[in-house]
Amino acid sequence: MQASPNADQRFVAYDPCRPVHFVVRPDNAIPGGDTLIREAVAAASAASGLQFVDDGTTTEAPTDNRPVFQPDRYGKRWAPLLIAWSTPAESPRLAGNVAGDGGSGYAQVTGQPLVLVAGQVRLDAPDLAGILASRPDGAAQVRAVIMHELGHVLGLGHVNDPGQLMHAENMGLVDYAAGDRAGLALLGTGPCAPQL
Numbered sequence: 001m002q003a004s005p006n007a008d009q010r011f012v013a014y015d016p017c018r019p020v021h022f023v024v025r026p027d028n029a030i031p032g033g034d035t036l037i038r039e040a041v042a043a044a045s046a047a048s049g050l051q052f053v054d055d056g057t058t059t060e061a062p063t064d065n066r067p068v069f070q071p072d073r074y075g076k077r078w079a080p081l082l083i084a085w086s087t088p089a090e091s092p093r094l095a096g097n098v099a100g101d102g103g104s105g106y107a108q109v110t111g112q113p114l115v116l117v118a119g120q121v122r123l124d125a126p127d128l129a130g131i132l133a134s135r136p137d138g139a140a141q142v143r144a145v146i147m148h149e150l151g152h153v154l155g156l157g158h159v160n161d162p163g164q165l166m167h168a169e170n171m172g173l174v175d176y177a178a179g180d181r182a183g184l185a186l187l188g189t190g191p192c193a194p195q196l
């Protein structure tokens with residue numbers, strides 16, 4: 001899901017005045033995967049300045065058009081960020097060599113800026129299990145995939161520079177680079193949205 005800023009809005013971001021809650025769906029998790037998620041979340045938090053809060057596990061399955069408000073499951077608040085180990089069978093967008101996808105839905109009070117409110121990361125468990133098992137730095141490579149998808153969740157798109165983690169294809173990087181960090185830092189400075 002891509003948000004379209006108003007003409008006077010330079011970027012669309014999460015409300016930095018409240019934490020980004022997240023849940024993990026552990027089905028299909030690869031060995032050590034939960035630790036890699038937590039390390040990636042910590043890296044995204046440090047780079048953006050946004051606080052993340054772990055709301056535990058969920059049984060919610062990822063979907064192409066995930067509702068941003070699910071009161072029956074999560075109460076009367078925006079749904080937490082869903083991080084799910086998935087498969088191409090469950091998530092056809094992960095077919096081929098796509099290791100993951102990520103993004104956020106947005107909300108808006110009329111006349112106010114768009115604000116990101118609820119995201120989703122889908123991780124291709126079979127692909128990432130293969131990376132983990134076949135490369136000496138496999139764990140770091142998997143963590144980098146999660147960090148890339150969290151970059152999308154927080155509002156970053158792809159860049160042409162292969163020296164950045166937000167390049168469409170990871171060229172072996174295992175951490176955010178300077179451009180990634182500049183973008184994430186900016187995305188930590190969005191407007192507060194107490195009405196949402």
Ligand SMILES: [Zn+2]
Pocket residue numbers: 148152158167168
């Ligand atoms: Zn991407």
